[in-house]
Amino acid sequence: MFTRPTLIRESVYDHLRDAILNGEFQPAERLGEVELTERLGVSRTPIREAIGRLTQDGLLEGTPGRGVRVRVVSAVEAQSAYVVRETLDGLAAALAASAHTDADAGALEATLSELEAASSEDYREQTRLDLAFHRRIAQAAHNLPLLDLARDLEQRIALVKHQTRIYNSHPQTAAQHRAILKAVLARDQEAARRTAALHVRTFAALVMENLGVQSV
Template sequence: MPIPSSSPSKARTLLRDDVYRQLRDAIVDGTLAPGESLRDGELAEWLGVSRTPVREALLRLGESGLVVARPGRSTTVAVVDEDSVRNARDVVAAMHALAARIGVPLLTDDQLEGMRQANARFTAAIEAEDAEAALAADDAFHDVLVVGAQSPAIASVLEQYTPVLRRAETLRFLSIDRFASAERHAQLIDLCAAGDAEGASRLAFHMWHSLPVGDPLTE
């Protein structure tokens, strides 16, 4: 049998992943608010897709703790639960520490320059109090080491748990000392440039594990 010129299975996979990311990002940035009811038909109409990729995306979001499904009743956006955020923080910190330990010896000069540029964008964003741009730049900064570690397992775990943490950060963005984060970014770059994998690993862990997890409205 001739090999088809196109791959429907690949197209379905790309669509499924795209729908997942769109819903995930809408939850993280607050477009879909905590406690909001999620109806697959309405979401499918909003995204311009069928219900199948939406249902698959909601299952994945449930696994990461961003969505709560009650069989036979309803599916809602999960509330920002302190225990869930703490658990996500612990996992994410451990994964970034491991990524630094593995990735630092493999970093290229271009990747180090990418970290510097990402930190410059991060600094500009926090000066402008632009939470979305700051978190995007922070992701780009830390992704350098994650990519450098060349570990699909680390990347997969981070993809599952980081959104829980990012949503909490978005809600409490103005209460976090972001300028201190920019300084720690610079310190991490220096450790990476010096080839100090263990020092970079310890700092990466601290950067993530020191993030507060309480409700910003009650602190």
């Protein structure tokens, strides 16, 4: 009823983020403001604001006066991101185990069911639902700073995933998701932390393997 008009800068932000994460820009490709102006049909102002946010998100990098480019994530940094995520997701799961409400439980169950029902060939849908599941856990932790940090880290991971072209789930993924949910619903903090951390580690190992890096 009182829908406020969508801001141009938000549209631009979403568009650019999706474009980066879908590989429509090459890693290290330079993004000129004027070029984007012509491409998107809006003025430089909202583009600059979107670029600013994306830079803080870690998806772009730039030096003042010299524009921005798509950030290149090194193998070392990818590894670093997963190390942090292992701990952070573990914390989120542990907190969710202790703090989740009935509504959280229902949402978690619903999201995971959807994920399990998704076609195993629809990579995009799987990624979307996997993301949603992890976000739901972070929400169920009822810890705002954690939620914000997790979202930030997720963006970086998304960039890693794209640049390393790891699209498929690990075979154990489904079972691990179930294990996490079970531990959370049972309010078993330590089990939740353990299973969530293991899940990240499993996936990280897959990514690292593809990168030709031996995991620590």
